[in-house]
Amino acid sequence: MGYLELLQIAEDENIEIIEMNLTGRNKGLYADNIIAIGSNIDTTIEKTCILAEELGHYYTSFSDIVDQTKIGNRKQERRARAWGYEQLVSIEKLVQASDEGIRNKYELAEYLGVTEEFLESTLKYYKEKYGICYKTKSCIVYFDPLWIYKSFE
Incomplete structure (x- = not known):
């Protein structure tokens, strides 16, 4: 599964994909059916990996998990990454x-x-x-x- 297939999944789920300048270590974010991908990511391959994880958040996360000091948020982050791993x-x-x-x-x-x-x-x-x-x-x-x-x- 590549970037175009992931974009199709997002489109089928009515998720908007936008590229924007993200600060800090974040290369992608998901919230309210919008996935933001860092505009400074150079390769489609890296964008594919980021998009897979962010789609994983759509399918597996249920709240704001930005604060990774909370164990429940770290578990949701792991589930989202696992979704991406198993897809790609x-x-x-x-x-x-x-x-x-x-x-x-x-x-x-x-x-x-x-x-x-x-x-x-x-x-x-x-x-x-x-x-x-x-x-x-x-x-x-x-x-x-x-x-x-x-x-x-």
């Missing part, structure tokens, strides 16, 4: 990339259309969620280091 870097996409011959994280990030930082965060999330690996019908996906084991029985 699903387990199925990891297996598909392996099938396509992708062999390192740089190639994988490029193949998936995400930043290397986003990919690393996603793998960390999956490791926290599933443990060291996740078993599908046809293979085992190890998260650290990333490795796809396929049984040829």
